[in-house]
Amino acid sequence: MPAVTETREAVEKLGQSSYKWGFETDIDMDVAPKGLNEDTIRLISARKEEPEWLLEWRLAAFRVWLKMDDPKWAKVSHPPIDFQDLHYYAAPKKKPGPKSLEEVDPELLRTYEKLGIPLHEQAMLAGVELPEGETARPPVAVDAVFDSVSVVTTFRKNLEEAGVIFCPISEAVKDHPDLVRQYLGSVVPAGDNFYAALNSAVFTDGSFVYVPKGVRCPMELSTYFRINARNTGQFERTLIVVEDSASVSYLEGCTAPMRDENQLHAAVVELVAMEDASIKYSTVQNWYPGDENGRGGIYNFVTKRGACRGARSKISWTQVETGSAITWKYPSCILQGEGSVGEFYSVAVTNNHQQADTGTKMIHIGRNTRSTIIAKTISAGRSDSTYRGLVRVLPKASGARNFTQCDSLLIGDQCGAHTVPYIENRNMGARIEHEATTSKISEDQLFYCRQRGLSEEDSVGLIVNGFCRDVLKELPMEFAVEAQKLLQISLEGSVG
C-alpha cells in the first residue's frame, strides 16, 4: 500500500508544521480572577450591566450545574477539568463605545486581517460601484467576537432598515429585553446538560439575530469567534429567532491562536423557526487542535439546537469540523411544526491525537416532518472520530421520514472511526432509513487517478474531496472556499 504509506508520512509531516493561524494578539485584557462561584457570576452580570432577571437566571443555572456531573458517555477521554482553574471573564479593555471601524483597536483589526475576515466589506454596502456586467455577490455582515465581548458589528444599520436585528447578545439584553427574555433558554433550557448549564451561568457574549415576519435577511450573517487570552474558557451564547415566512443564513467560523494549555469552550446556540421560516446555520471550525503529541488544543463542548416551531419551517445545519483537540457537539432539530424539515450535513476531520464525538439529534414530533443526515468522517494519525446521532419519532409524527448516511474514511492504521446511531420509532407511519460504511481509499480509485497522470497526493486529494462533496456543496459560497482550505490544512500536504 504505497499510497497509504505516502499519505501517512505526509500527514505526519503536517502535524509538525506549525499551526498556520497560531498567533496571539497582545492587547490589554480585563480579566476576572480565576474560579467559579456565585460572586463570579454576579461580577460578569454586573460588568455587563445586566437586568436582575438575567442574573437570577444565571444563578439558577449555576445551582443546577453544581448538582450535575460532566457527561461520560461520549467516546472521548481527557484529564478531569478543574473548573476552578479557569477565568470566566475576559474583555478587551473598554474604550468608550467603538461605533465604527476607525475606533477599533488597530491591533485587533490586524488580527482579523490575518484571519481574512472581510470586515471592510462595508465599502460594498456603502455603494461602491461594480464594473458593468459584473454582479456583486451578496454582502456578508460580521459580528466579530474577540474573546468574550463583541467589539464591532458591521452592517448593523443596513440590517436595521430591513428590520433585522443582528447584535451582540449583551446589547440585545439591553435593547430588546422582551425578545431575549422570551426566547433565551427556550430551546436549550438552562439545566439541559452539564455544559449548557455552565454556559447559562457564565456566558459572556455571543450573537443575537431576530428576523421579523416575512423578511428575507438581505445578507448572510457571520460571526468569527476567536479565543485569545490564556486560560480563558469562552462561553458564547447565540440566539437566532426567525418569524413567520422569514429566512436567514448564518455563518460561524473559528480559528484560535496556538497555546500550550487546554482551553475549554462551551457554547450554546439556540435557533427558533416559526411558520414557513428557514434558518441555515453553517460552521467552519478550526480551533487549535493541539500539537502532534496531543498537547494543548481546544476542548469544544457545544450544545446547538434548533426548534422548528411553525408548520413547514426548516432548519439546516452544515458543519466542517477540522480543529479542536476534543469536539463534543450535536447540532439538533426539534421538528415540532407540521411538515417541518431538519437537515444535518457534516464533515469531521481528525488528525494526530484529536478526538471528535459529533453528530445530531432529529426529534420528530409533528406530522409529516422530514429529516436528512449526511455525515462524513475522516480519521488520520492517532485520532478517534465518532458519529453519534439520534433519530426519534414520537407517536404523533405520522408520515415522518428520515434518511441517514454516515461514511467514514480511515487514513493510517493507528486511528479509529466509529458510528453510533440511535433509532427510536414510536409511529408505524414513519419511515426511517440508515446506512453507514467504513472504508479506506480504495486501491482501484487511486490506480485510476494515477493512471491518468495525477500524483499520489493529488489523487488522494481528489478522492477525499469527492468523499466530502455532498456536504461541502451545502455550504454557502463564502464558506466553501475556506472549508476546502481547512480540509487541505488538516489532512493535506498529503492531499494535494
Add this chain to the structure above:
Amino acid sequence: MNAITKDRSDTLAPFGSRLDGVTDPVRKAAIGALHRSGLPDRRVEEWRYTSLRFLTETPLAAPVEVYDAGQVQAQLETLGLTTGPLADVPRVVFVNGRYAAPFSVLPSEVDVSFFAKTQTFGTLSCPDRDPLTALNTVLAGDGAQLHVPAGKDGGHVLLVSLGQTDAPVSFHPRHAVVLDEGAKFTLISIQAGQGRYLHNPVLEISVAAQANLKHVTLQAEGEAAACLATTYAQVAEHGTYDSFVLGLGGALSRQEIHARLAAPFATVHVNGAQMLAGKQIGDVTSVISHAAPDCTSRQTVRNVLDGHARGVFQGKVFVDRVAQKTDGYQMNQALLLSENAEIDAKPELEIYADDVKCSHGATVGALDDDQLFYLRSRGVPNAEARQILIHAFMDEALGLIEDEMARTLCIRMLARSFPVAGESA
C-alpha cells in the same frame, strides 16, 4: 450526585438470601461485581432501551426440584418435539434449570457432562462486565456441557429448557459447548415454559480451528416469563459460528450474544428475528469483536411488532487494530403493525483498522401501501394481503437458517404466533 458509584445492591432484593453464603472463589468474585453494579437500570448505556423493573417487583425464589412429568410431556408435545423428524433427535432437557433425565436422550457422538457435577465455569464470560452473567455465576445450579471431539460430526442435539412454576422463581443454567478442531455440530436451543419465572442462562461456546457450529435458538417462553440469556462465543482460525435467534415469547426477553473472532479467516453469523405483540419487550443485543485479520461477520435481524410491543436491537461491531481485511455487514429492519408498537435500534461500528469493509443499515416502516394495493387490486382481501406481506418479510430472515430441521421448526412456531389478521388494521 453520582449514580454510578452508588452501591446498587438494593436492586438485588428479589433474590434475598439466595446470594448469601457463597464460598467458591469464582462465585465470590461474581457476587462482589454484582453488589457493585446491581441489576442495571436504563442509565446504563447497554440497557438504555430495556428496563428490568419488571423483575425487581417480586421476590424470585429458587424453584422446587419436583416437577409435573405429565405437564413436561405436554409442553414437549406442544413444541412438536415428540413427533415427526424432531422426535428422533437426541436431547438434553432441563426443567426449571435442573437436568430432567427421563425426558432426555443423550447423543452418542457428543460427550455430555453436567455443571451440577463438574462445577466448572468457563473462561469466556465476563461477570465483572455483565451483571446478568454475574447473577448467573452466583446462582448457577446445573447446565449441559457438550463436547464434540476433533474431526467428529456431532449431528443435531436439542437443548431444551422448560419453566414450570406457580410461584415466581428464577433459574440460572450454565451451559457450555466445545468443538474441537474440525468438528461439526448443530445445536438447537429451545426456551419455553409456563408461569412466572426468570430464565437466566449463560452459554459459553468455543469453536476450534476448522470447526463449524450451527446454533439456532427458539425463544418461546411463557407469556409471564422473563428470559435474559447471554451467549459468549469464540471462534478460531477458519472456524464458523452460525447463529440464529427467533424471539417469540416472554413478557421480557433479551438475547445477548458476544462473538469473538479470535483468529484469521473465522466467520460469525449472528442473525435473528422477532415477532412480538401485546406488551412484549424483546431485545436482541450483540457484540461482534473482530480480534484477528481476514475475518467475516454477517448480521441480519428483523422485527415485526404489533400491539404495544417494543423491539430493541443493539448491535455492535468492534474491529481491533490488528483486524485488517475485516469484512463486516449488519442489517436491522423493523416492521411496525400497530400505532402503539415501538422499535429502538442502535447499530454501532467501532473501528480501529483502516483496511476494512464494514457497513450497516437500518430501516423502519409500516407495510408498504403500494404492495398492499397491488395485492388488493388482484382480489386478495386486506387481512390476507397483510399476512402475505408480513410472511414475506419474515421469510427472508428465516431463510438465513441453513439447517433445514431447525428452519422447519422455526417456521412452524412462527406461524403459530402470527398476529391475528387485521388486529391493528
